[in-house]
Amino acid sequence: MKKLYSPILKRGLILAGIMTVWTSGSAFAQNKAIDFTKGMPFSEGFVAGNTLYVAGQQGPDAQGKVTGTDIALQTTNTIAAVKKVVEHAGFKMSDLVAVTVYVTDLNDVKKMNDVYIKLMPDPKPARATVQVAGLIGGAKIEMSAIAVKH
Numbered sequence: 001m002k003k004l005y006s007p008i009l010k011r012g013l014i015l016a017g018i019m020t021v022w023t024s025g026s027a028f029a030q031n032k033a034i035d036f037t038k039g040m041p042f043s044e045g046f047v048a049g050n051t052l053y054v055a056g057q058q059g060p061d062a063q064g065k066v067t068g069t070d071i072a073l074q075t076t077n078t079i080a081a082v083k084k085v086v087e088h089a090g091f092k093m094s095d096l097v098a099v100t101v102y103v104t105d106l107n108d109v110k111k112m113n114d115v116y117i118k119l120m121p122d123p124k125p126a127r128a129t130v131q132v133a134g135l136i137g138g139a140k141i142e143m144s145a146i147a148v149k150h
Helices: 002-026 071-088 106-119
Strands: 027-030 045-048 051-057 096-103 126-131 141-148
Touching (some): 071 096, 071 106, 071 141, 096 106
Antiparallel strands (some): 045 051, 096 141
């Protein structure tokens, strides 16, 4: 039995070693994507290989404050924040493959969709929309995303 499992184990260890070398050399944090979050305990985005993971973004103004309660304006600003992280990491909005939208009120989804349809590239990325009890800073919307360079 030792001979049966030994080659399998050896291949597994070799593969694990290759994956460790591959990922350790190609992953880096994008910590400077949006200036107003300096000092926060997370990265705005994280690149691993050809994939970018965008942290939850809201649509605050230049001072970092969420302005107004208008879901259309907050959606516009939130997509702009996602775009800033995406482009800072060297990706394009057309590289987005998945988006998760967090809203505090499902009654806002139609207005959010009106803006989303206009501003997100075609084909639209896969998407989940989730209602949450609240968001930091009193925001009505937050988006996280995944982009893959084709």
